[in-house]
Amino acid sequence: MAGEVEVLGDVAARTPKDALYGRVVREVAELAGREVPNKLQSNGDGARNDSVFFLQAGPDDSLRLWVGTGTGEPNLRAIRSTQIAPDHPTDLRVSGFTIPFRVASVRMQDGSRIYLGLSERDELRVLRSLRSRFFLLWLLIVLLGFLIVFFTTRRMLSHVRRISEAASRIGHSDIHTRVPTTGRNDEVAHLALTLNGMLDRIENSMHQLHSITDSLAHDLRSPLTAIRGQLEMSLTDPRHADPSLGETSEPIVTAIEELDRLTEFLNTSLDVAEAKADALRLTRTEIDLDDLLRSMVDLYEPCMSERGLRIRLISAGSLKIEADAALIHRMIANLLDNELKHLPAGCVVTSRLQLVDGHAELILEDNGPGFDTEISAHLFECRVKGKGSKGHGLGLAFVEAVARTHSGTVEALNRSQGGAMIQVRLPLSSGQKTENAVSRLATAN
Amino acid sequence: MRLLLVEDEIDIQNFLKSSLKEAGYFVDAASDGRSAEQLAIEGEYDVLVVDLGLPDQDGISLILRLRQLGVTAPVLILSARRSVDDRVRGLEHGGDDYLTKPFALAELIARLRNLLKRNSSSGGEATKLRVLDLELDLLRHEAFRSGHALQLTPQEFTLLEYLCRNAGRVVTRSMILDQVWGMRIQPDTNVVDVHIYRLRGKVDGKGQTPLIRTLRGVGYVLKDQ
Numbered sequence: 001m002a003g004e005v006e007v008l009g010d011v012a013a014r015t016p017k018d019a020l021y022g023r024v025v026r027e028v029a030e031l032a033g034r035e036v037p038n039k040l041q042s043n044g045d046g047a048r049n050d051s052v053f054f055l056q057a058g059p060d061d062s063l064r065l066w067v068g069t070g071t072g073e074p075n076l077r078a079i080r081s082t083q084i085a086p087d088h089p090t091d092l093r094v095s096g097f098t099i100p101f102r103v104a105s106v107r108m109q110d111g112s113r114i115y116l117g118l119s120e121r122d123e124l125r126v127l128r129s130l131r132s133r134f135f136l137l138w139l140l141i142v143l144l145g146f147l148i149v150f151f152t153t154r155r156m157l158s159h160v161r162r163i164s165e166a167a168s169r170i171g172h173s174d175i176h177t178r179v180p181t182t183g184r185n186d187e188v189a190h191l192a193l194t195l196n197g198m199l200d201r202i203e204n205s206m207h208q209l210h211s212i213t214d215s216l217a218h219d220l221r222s223p224l225t226a227i228r229g230q231l232e233m234s235l236t237d238p239r240h241a242d243p244s245l246g247e248t249s250e251p252i253v254t255a256i257e258e259l260d261r262l263t264e265f266l267n268t269s270l271d272v273a274e275a276k277a278d279a280l281r282l283t284r285t286e287i288d289l290d291d292l293l294r295s296m297v298d299l300y301e302p303c304m305s306e307r308g309l310r311i312r313l314i315s316a317g318s319l320k321i322e323a324d325a326a327l328i329h330r331m332i333a334n335l336l337d338n339e340l341k342h343l344p345a346g347c348v349v350t351s352r353l354q355l356v357d358g359h360a361e362l363i364l365e366d367n368g369p370g371f372d373t374e375i376s377a378h379l380f381e382c383r384v385k386g387k388g389s390k391g392h393g394l395g396l397a398f399v400e401a402v403a404r405t406h407s408g409t410v411e412a413l414n415r416s417q418g419g420a421m422i423q424v425r426l427p428l429s430s431g432q433k434t435e436n437a438v439s440r441l442a443t444a445n
Numbered sequence: 446m447r448l449l450l451v452e453d454e455i456d457i458q459n460f461l462k463s464s465l466k467e468a469g470y471f472v473d474a475a476s477d478g479r480s481a482e483q484l485a486i487e488g489e490y491d492v493l494v495v496d497l498g499l500p501d502q503d504g505i506s507l508i509l510r511l512r513q514l515g516v517t518a519p520v521l522i523l524s525a526r527r528s529v530d531d532r533v534r535g536l537e538h539g540g541d542d543y544l545t546k547p548f549a550l551a552e553l554i555a556r557l558r559n560l561l562k563r564n565s566s567s568g569g570e571a572t573k574l575r576v577l578d579l580e581l582d583l584l585r586h587e588a589f590r591s592g593h594a595l596q597l598t599p600q601e602f603t604l605l606e607y608l609c610r611n612a613g614r615v616v617t618r619s620m621i622l623d624q625v626w627g628m629r630i631q632p633d634t635n636v637v638d639v640h641i642y643r644l645r646g647k648v649d650g651k652g653q654t655p656l657i658r659t660l661r662g663v664g665y666v667l668k669d670q
Contacts, residue, residue: 226456253662
């Protein structure tokens with residue numbers, strides 16, 4: 001600005017003070033005014049530019065030349081009342097203008113002074129509009145960023161959720177399915193691929209385990225079949241029916257019974273081994289535990305009363321689970337066999353079936369001597385059995401294995417009032433859950 | 446009755462052959478899938494007994510192949526595998542049966558008989574069963590011995606009915622558990638025996654000829670002569 005003032009001063013000094021003088025000065029002032037970007041034409045007359053003025057005052061402070069909007073009188077008055085340092089721009093407040101002019105002055109040789117005033121109004125306006133635009137842009141960018149992050153995260157998370165859902169399904173049902181892959185090349189796709197790779201390895205080792213147990217079972221069963229067959233044939237052989245030889249069949253009978261026990265032991269220990277590796281193969285059907293327990297109690301009741309035991313059944317009615325029938329049958333038979341083998345005469349066995357937290361809860365309790373305190377912490381481990389037990393120590397390990405593969409739990413403890421209690425919890429079938437919900441609704445209404 | 450036995454273990458093949466012959470079957474035996482296929486096409490068999498673990502192929506594929514070749518005779522599958530394969534179950538639903546090793550001969554023979562009976566589809570069900578002087582009214586669930594009514598629980602009646610239907614033939618404990626209670630379990634206690642003792646107490650009264658006989662190590666038989 002000081003530079004422009006000098007130019008003006010220079011022009012004023014050299015130019016003869018004729019008619020042309022005013023025009024030249026006006027044009028220079030116009031040019032100076034045009035340098036302000038984004039000028040606002042205001043104060044009505046439009047053509048005039050009120051953000052710039054040029055004023056020449058005589059030595060007596062009279063107005064000699066005025067270029068600008070209006071008469072220039074207010075500006076001159078303001079200049080008179082303000083000390084304006086030469087060669088140094090000063091703020092000048094002019095009545096009628098809210099924003100001060102920046103004024104520079106230069107003294108001419110003839111004692112007059114030239115003032116050039118520039119309003120900062122336009123700059124301020126430009127700055128303000130820049131600021132608001134910048135703020136708007138910033139807001140837009142932030143919003144856009146937020147939206148991008150939101151949708152990307154949601155998409156990614158939905159992917160992760162699908163993967164984790166698939167993974168949990170795999171955990172509980174079958175090992176053959178895989179988590180979904182996207183085919184894209186990102187971290188989530190990598191996660192899916194890694195998971196699938198892991199599942200491949202698990203399936204592989206499970207397959208290995210199955211083929212080992214299968215071939216073990218096969219290799220043991222074939223000779224067992226042959227031996228059992230031979231024994232049975234020699235038992236039904238008419239020569240043994242001879243009364244004088246009657247007693248010779250006794251060892252054969254014992255051998256057959258031992259073979260059957262061995263077979264059962266083989267089956268159970270392989271089942272327990274597979275269940276411990278979460279690899280037990282299930283064929284699920286819907287089982288009504290109430291029905292099953294009733295026929296089990298029917299089956300065991302005569303044998304129990306033969307030994308002076310009583311058995312009671314307390315059940316609220318039908319409770320359906322989705323489970324492998326053969327395994328559940330063997331599990332309950334196992335529990336009842338246990339009671340039969342370990343209880344002294346006179347005891348009462350209570351089997352209770354109830355619905356607890358969406359689970360079927362089967363409780364078997366007695367008022368017998370309870371579990372040996374020495375082994376009660378290891379009841380569900382293989383080969384753990386009480387001192388007097390003649391079993392193979394797989395009974396409760398098998399019960400636990402079956403409950404576990406059906407996503408259930410088993411607890412065994414000695415009751416405070418004496419006797420043992422075993423509690424098996426198995427998840428209800430989905431059908432039964434809806435039934436319960438419906439009946440709850442019905443009672444609520 | 447002509448029977449084709451497909452079993453690669455010679456020991457098992459031998460005793461099965463002789464005991465099946467004893468049970469009244471004409472038995473041909475094959476040790477592998479190929480010779481079994483040959484025999485099955487050439488000969489007309491009423492029933493087949495097939496072991497799943499054959500040296501040259503899987504028993505299931507053999508059965509499927511035979512079915513393709515037009516062999517319609519029922520098949521009893523012998524399996525040494527622990528858990529029964531889904532495909533075996535599939536076949537079982539198709540009218541066939543399976544037995545896991547080791548098995549009781551009596552059970553094998555009973556299952557074969559069932560298969561053949563199913564196949565020949567006997568006429569309408571009888572409403573009365575009679576074995577010697579024992580009579581069962583299946584409609585009214587009443588049992589009589591020499592004209593006297595027996596006081597049986599529903600469970601005992603079902604058990605007696607099962608024994609009567611198999612009169613003269615051996616039934617094993619696991620057959621009884623399977624057929625009467627619907628469970629394939631192997632209790633290591635004498636639960637079945639106690640039921641039989643009780644039933645015997647009611648059926649074989651004092652002074653009567655005992656009908657229910659125990660064959661130790663094998664099972665039970667209801668005498669029919």
